[in-house]
Amino acid sequence: MDPSEFRRSGHALVEWIADYLSGSEEYPVLPRVAPGDVRAALPERAPEAGEPFEAIFDDFERVLVPALTHWNHPGFFAYFPATTSASGVLAEFLSAALNQNAMLWRTSPAATELEEVSLGWLRALLGLPDDFEGVIYDTASISSLHALAAARQAAVPHVREQGLAARSDLRPMRIYCSEQAHSSIDKAVLTLGFGHASLRKIPVDASFNMRADALRNALDEDTRNGVTPVAVVATVGTTSTTGIDPVAAIADLCVDRGIWLHVDAAYAGVTAMLPECRQYFSGWERADSIVVNPHKWLFTPFDLSAFYCRRMNVVREAFSVVPDYLKTAEGNAGVRNLMDTGIQLGRRFRALKLWMILRHFGAERLRDILREHIRLAQQFAADVDDHPDFERLAPAPFATVCFRANPRGIALTAPELERLNERVLDRVNASGEVFLSHTRLNGAFAIRISIGHLRTSGVHTARAWQLLVEHTAALAAAR
Ligand SMILES: *Cc1c(COP(=O)(O)O)cnc(C)c1O
Numbered sequence: 001m002d003p004s005e006f007r008r009s010g011h012a013l014v015e016w017i018a019d020y021l022s023g024s025e026e027y028p029v030l031p032r033v034a035p036g037d038v039r040a041a042l043p044e045r046a047p048e049a050g051e052p053f054e055a056i057f058d059d060f061e062r063v064l065v066p067a068l069t070h071w072n073h074p075g076f077f078a079y080f081p082a083t084t085s086a087s088g089v090l091a092e093f094l095s096a097a098l099n100q101n102a103m104l105w106r107t108s109p110a111a112t113e114l115e116e117v118s119l120g121w122l123r124a125l126l127g128l129p130d131d132f133e134g135v136i137y138d139t140a141s142i143s144s145l146h147a148l149a150a151a152r153q154a155a156v157p158h159v160r161e162q163g164l165a166a167r168s169d170l171r172p173m174r175i176y177c178s179e180q181a182h183s184s185i186d187k188a189v190l191t192l193g194f195g196h197a198s199l200r201k202i203p204v205d206a207s208f209n210m211r212a213d214a215l216r217n218a219l220d221e222d223t224r225n226g227v228t229p230v231a232v233v234a235t236v237g238t239t240s241t242t243g244i245d246p247v248a249a250i251a252d253l254c255v256d257r258g259i260w261l262h263v264d265a266a267y268a269g270v271t272a273m274l275p276e277c278r279q280y281f282s283g284w285e286r287a288d289s290i291v292v293n294p295h296k297w298l299f300t301p302f303d304l305s306a307f308y309c310r311r312m313n314v315v316r317e318a319f320s321v322v323p324d325y326l327k328t329a330e331g332n333a334g335v336r337n338l339m340d341t342g343i344q345l346g347r348r349f350r351a352l353k354l355w356m357i358l359r360h361f362g363a364e365r366l367r368d369i370l371r372e373h374i375r376l377a378q379q380f381a382a383d384v385d386d387h388p389d390f391e392r393l394a395p396a397p398f399a400t401v402c403f404r405a406n407p408r409g410i411a412l413t414a415p416e417l418e419r420l421n422e423r424v425l426d427r428v429n430a431s432g433e434v435f436l437s438h439t440r441l442n443g444a445f446a447i448r449i450s451i452g453h454l455r456t457s458g459v460h461t462a463r464a465w466q467l468l469v470e471h472t473a474a475l476a477a478a479r
Helices: 003-026 053-067 086-098 109-126 141-157 183-191 213-222 246-255 268-275 275-281 310-318 351-361 364-387 414-430 456-479
Strands: 133-137 173-178 199-202 229-233 262-264 289-292 306-307 390-392 398-406 438-440 444-450
Touching: 003 053, 003 086, 003 289, 003 414, 086 351, 109 133, 109 268, 109 306, 109 351, 133 141, 133 310, 141 183, 141 229, 141 262, 141 306, 173 213, 173 364, 183 199, 199 213, 199 456, 213 229, 213 246, 229 246, 246 262, 262 268, 262 306, 268 275, 268 289, 268 364, 289 456, 306 310, 351 364, 364 390, 364 398, 364 444, 364 456, 390 456, 398 414, 414 438, 414 444, 444 456
Parallel strands: 173 199, 173 229, 229 262, 262 289
Antiparallel strands: 133 306, 289 306, 390 398, 398 444, 438 444
């Protein structure tokens, strides 16, 4: 592409993106395509002769856009909304152009040091002490994998040299998390060779928070039976209900017994920026490691997960492998080489987007937006509580509400109630105006709304509530 063609295409793209970022509401949130539609619309083989950007972009608009699920729609209330922002998009554009590979300090001093600076800024906003060293990974799943790898390094003698296989000198090992912990903890345990049976899921209380007394009993019982506790994962803001494990009580147990404590705050961590939410994080400063995802609720384009660790040297002990061709003089002089704090060698310039977002929004505006999302969710929860045909199924400390329709005056069996709620959810989502998801709580089907999009306002949450009420009424009347 010559410079003039790049300019032309680039300007056209910026125009398209500007319209998209402000006008995504014009698309249905969920695309109306069937499995295989996209594949069928595209040739089976790559072209032999290159094509102009305009032709490719036409196909992007014709084939791909109708098959996008619009995470950038203010009616996106499913899972955890993850919005991008204009400053984040610009940073990604630049990052692609610069193509920095920050494996060594010398392969990108800017990316290496900006990562330290921007994670330092975020750490201060979250109220975490300076002894937490930060590193950016792509996802919380990978952050938690590194946390548990470090825990394994700390707890298992000679694991780096000898691994875990066929070792008669090792006792059985166990990792603990609540029944509500994220599936990434299961995957980390599988990946690290502990085996799924080594993951002990601790029961939760009526609010879906880990029971510290049950954790204590589990640790006592396992220790009596000759099991080595390797790590405990506490979650602040679980994925189904945004439950809050009692981190302070869990930290007491872990510090006492010398067990690695990892705090998964992938979703809710950013709310530690709000003084009124700090209470939920009490004790996390005593954790060994913490993960917070700016790509979830801090308007950062996917992928940016912030991993903080008070014992990053253990991460280095677990992963640092420096072949001759990657040895550098400044490496001996104590600069950070980011390849040492993780599995991957190459890494892209992710810090750029976090830096631009923190600067462009400013902390005050970020706090205001988070507060507004929480306010809208609390309003929604109050609407559910006040309506005789709906009931709430979990506390809603952040911006996510779990509830179900249960129309008054009709006696429904549990399966009928479940079917009704599935149908309500399907119809609401078929509107194209909003997209909500579901979960299962104590066996019951729950509808789940999570508010976190940059442009979501009270208009959108009110419309979601109106659709829920109308479809519930219609389905109840049709019985
Ligand atoms: C979303 C989420 C994750 C996984 O996040 P990825 O960045 O997609 O890996 C992990 N834990 C919790 C609590 C989450 O909400």
